[in-house]
Amino acid sequence: MFAAQPKAPTTTQPSPGEGDAGAPGGEQQPLPDAPMLGVDAPDKTAEWLQAAGSIMARDPQAMLAVRLKDKYGDDGGNSLYGMLSPYADAANALFMGQMGMNANNGTIDDNLGWLEDYWNTLQTPGARINTGAALNNIFTAGGTDSPLNAYLTTGDPSQQANSAIGLIRGAVDTGMSPIMARSIMDRLNLERDRYLGESARGNAVGSFIDYLRSAGINVGQLMGVG
Numbered sequence: 001m002f003a004a005q006p007k008a009p010t011t012t013q014p015s016p017g018e019g020d021a022g023a024p025g026g027e028q029q030p031l032p033d034a035p036m037l038g039v040d041a042p043d044k045t046a047e048w049l050q051a052a053g054s055i056m057a058r059d060p061q062a063m064l065a066v067r068l069k070d071k072y073g074d075d076g077g078n079s080l081y082g083m084l085s086p087y088a089d090a091a092n093a094l095f096m097g098q099m100g101m102n103a104n105n106g107t108i109d110d111n112l113g114w115l116e117d118y119w120n121t122l123q124t125p126g127a128r129i130n131t132g133a134a135l136n137n138i139f140t141a142g143g144t145d146s147p148l149n150a151y152l153t154t155g156d157p158s159q160q161a162n163s164a165i166g167l168i169r170g171a172v173d174t175g176m177s178p179i180m181a182r183s184i185m186d187r188l189n190l191e192r193d194r195y196l197g198e199s200a201r202g203n204a205v206g207s208f209i210d211y212l213r214s215a216g217i218n219v220g221q222l223m224g225v226g
Contacts, residue, residue, distance in 0.1 A: 041109050042109055042113070044109075044112075044113045044116065045108075045109045045112040045113050045116070048112055050108060052108070052112060053108035053111055053112065056111070056112060056115055057092060057111070059088070060088040060091040060092065060115055060118075061081075061085045061088035063112075063115055063116070063119060064081060064084060064085060064088070064119045065081060065085075067116075067119060068080055068081050080123070084119070084122050084123070087118075087122055087174065089170075089173075090169070090170035090171070090173055090174045091115060091118060091170075092170070093134075093166055093167045093169065093170025093171070094118070094129065094131065094134050094170045094171060094174065095111060095114055095115070095118075096147070096148060096151060096167060097133075097134025097135065097137055097138050097148070097167050097170065097171055098114075098130065098133050098134045098137065099114065100137065100141070100146060100147045100148030100151065101137050101141060101144065101146045101148055102146065103146070103147050106147060128175075129174050129175065131171040131172070131174050131175030132171075132175070134167070134170070134171045135168065135171045135172075138152070138164070138167050138168060138171075138209065139209060139212075139213070139218055141209075142207065142209060142210060151163055151167075152164055152167070152207055152208070152209055153207045157195060157196055157199035157204065157208070158196060160207050160208050161192045161195055161196065161208040162192075163208075164207070164208045164209055164212075165185075165188055165189070165192060165208075168185075168188060169185060172184050172185060173185075187217075188212075188217075191211070191212060191215065191217060192208065195208050195211045198211070
């Protein structure tokens with residue numbers, strides 16, 4: 001729940017003789033309340049500027065870098081940063097996969113709060129990122145009025161296939177062993193080229209996810225979900 005900022009105090013106009021000849025009978029007339037300029041961020045993300053949303057979307061590892069410095073000082077977290085920073089590549093894909101079924105989950109504070117949890121999870125022994133939920137959403141978003149479905153079905157066949165593979169790669173690379181992830185992505189890249197070839201012949205009219213489903217391929221099932 002966002003806490004609204006206090007309204008600005010009501011101001012008054014001067015009566016005639018004080019510089020306003022238009023106020024009848026010398027009565028003071030209240031001005032409308034000043035418009036609300038914004039809302040306060042939740043405690044979890046209150047330290048970040050609004051511009052942090054754009055910065056962290058471009059460079060998610062920036063949050064990791066400052067969090068490790070806060071925790072360990074200038075040098076103490078450098079090796080941990082080197083180990084975890086490659087996971088920044090998957091952050092945006094996982095956020096869209098996990099949260100993209102509902103536009104109400106897409107505020108700047110939602111994204112910043114999710115990213116805080118993401119980096120905290122990766123630093124916690126025994127904790128794991130829920131990549132299965134992202135994959136399940138990717139393969140079931142079709143037909144829904146959601147940002148995720150819009151993302152997966154916008155553009156020409158090449159753009160749609162690349163968008164889908166980018167989201168799937170984020171979940172596969174994060175949730176699978178490297179050799180398994182490489183095998184899955186090699187197969188998906190082959191299916192991408194088949195989809196484009198069929199599209200060029202007019203035989204593939206749906207999205208790339210629709211094509212994968214028609215071919216009996218569900219990456220979620222390969223990873224034990226869906």
